[in-house]
Amino acid sequence: xxxxxxxxxxxxxxxxxxxxxxxxxxxxxxxxxxxxxxxxxxxxxxxxxxxxxxxxxxxxxxxxxxxxxxxxxxxxxxxxxxxxxxxxxxxxxxxx
Numbered sequence: 001x002x003x004x005x006x007x008x009x010x011x012x013x014x015x016x017x018x019x020x021x022x023x024x025x026x027x028x029x030x031x032x033x034x035x036x037x038x039x040x041x042x043x044x045x046x047x048x049x050x051x052x053x054x055x056x057x058x059x060x061x062x063x064x065x066x067x068x069x070x071x072x073x074x075x076x077x078x079x080x081x082x083x084x085x086x087x088x089x090x091x092x093x094x095x096x
Contacts, residue, residue, distance in 0.1 A: 004053055010091035011049035014084035018042045021081060028073045037073050041066070041081075058092050 018041050026034040044066060052058045067085055074081055 004056070007052060007056075007058075007088075007092045008049065010087045011045055011052065013087055014081075015042055015045050015049070017080050017084040018045065021078065026078060027075065029075045030073075034073065041070065052092065056092070058088060063089060 018038050022035060022038040022042070026038065028034045028037065044062075048059065048062055048066075063085070067082070070081055070085065
């Protein structure tokens, strides 16, 4: 089981990668600006980080929904966000 510091670091890394993608002007798979998707993802990561740290685990339903949503709009060439979410999954067990 991950420590709270490891869980926080995983969320912080995902938030940082989201900001980096936003600052780089990332486009969606359809070629449109991804800013609204990235801003929403950043907000969700920030909220879920607080909840996960309080619970000591990541909400499985939230995590699965977030990954599915990301895969729908993120280009296949932009795997860094998916990898950042994977770090969260590895950092702590998920709640049923």
